[in-house]
Amino acid sequence: MNIPANNPSLKSWLEVAPASDFPIQNIPFGVFSVEEDDLVIGTRIGDFAISLTALNDLGFFKDIDFDDNVLYDETLNAFISEGKEVWRAVRNRISEIFEANNPKLRDDAKARELAIFNVNEVNVELPVFIGDYTDFYSSREHATNVGMMFRDPANALLPNWLHLPVGYHGRSSTIVPSGVPVNRPLGQSLPKGETQPVFGPSKRVDFELETAFITADANIMGDRVSVDDAENHMFGMVLLNDWSARDIQAWEYVPLGPFLAKNFGSSISCWVVTMDALEPFRCASPSQEDPKPLPYLQQKGDHSFDINLEVIIQPEDKEAKTVCKSNFKYMYWTMAQQLAHHTVNGCMVTSGDLMGSGTISGPTKDSFGSMLELTWGGQNPIEMPDGSTRAFIEDYDTVIMKGYCEKNGVRIGFGDVSSQLLPAVPLEN
Secondary structure, eight states: OGGGOOOOTTSSOOOOOTSSSSSSTTTOOOEETTTTSSOOEEETTTTTTEEEHHHHHHHTTTTTSSOOOGGGSSHHHHOOOHHHHHHHHHHHHHHHHTTTTOOOHHHHHHHHHHHEEGGEEEEEEOOOOOEEEEEEEOOOHHHHHHHHSSSSSGOOOOOOTTSSOOOOOOOGEEEEEETTTOOOOOOEEOOTTSOOOOEEEEOOEEOOEEEEEOOOOOOTTTTTOTTTTTTGEEEEEEEEEEOOOOOOOOOOOOOTTTSSSTTTEEEOOOSSSEEHGGGEEHHHHHOOOOOOOOGGGGOOOOOOOOOEEEEEOOOOOSSSEEEEEEEEGSSSSSSHHHHHHHTTOOOOOOOEEEEOOOOOOOSSGGGGGGHHHHTTTTTOEOOOTHHHHHHHHTTTTTEEEEEEEEEEEEEEEEEEEEEEOOOOOOOOO
């Protein structure tokens, strides 16, 4: 697949640090504001936020066949609805504009002032209006670890797990962008050895290391998306911290699954990295030969991506510690299989829907994607640099997740998703 914007030899006339997540080969999409101004649709190269709204005013997209009014919205939803060929054409054009030898914008100081801002001087916002949110459970290692802790270790995976991508419908109203804090939730839990539940702040707040893909308009109600066509309906990916309250979850999840333990907050990174930008990092996913999925889920070729992932815990005013290093390629079920299964019953998927991967855990202890696994249910707390320990996340800790791909001298990253856990808000009598 020849995508001009992915050319590894491209250089930008904008300054880009060697270790930046946002070289000219990335060109993610997002939404930001400057001071008190309206939100604009933009992209990022290096440490510069670029207004696509302004570039359109300057005529840079006039020969691309699409409804350019979508670049004046306050979310990416309408732009996403324009479809894959438009996303690709706009991304390729941005690559041309900022290529090192293109003088048109580079040498026009007034135009640059209208379109280009230091990323530290803008407010980056939630990139899409998320109408629906689904969270999957697609890491074999994670599902096995949880099953070993809470069920028979010899039968850690439930019978359905190897046959379909397990998922649940989450709460889109509490998805927040990186930088927005989340409060420790209140709820019911059943203390060890007790027979009656208690109500109060969760004592076992956890992170879940995930990614998510953002969809385009995929189908209408009653139609389905095939596994072979599914990737054409994926706009791009973000990092996702799907916060969890393990004690609340343990009490409430039978028989219908997570509820208050999961809907109090989920944090995502703000720049959507397109599937086109990730194309050079495509790789194989784990074998699905024993058992083989049913025909509607069977795939050939490489449908995963080599994305390095990292989780850091930053206590307030103290030294941080990296507690997890994992990789998206460990996921058993692919994103295409997730979308195909999601729609096989005719469920409608629309522009801006968010599909969480589920916790991404690898085969080694340091690659486990949650505190539940890293500390094995709190039995083996993590020692922090200041001598304190963490069984789960404490008030005023900040959880930072990072992700990037690297190949042929090109690094494509997501930035980070960072969120601080604040104390619970007391229940008023």
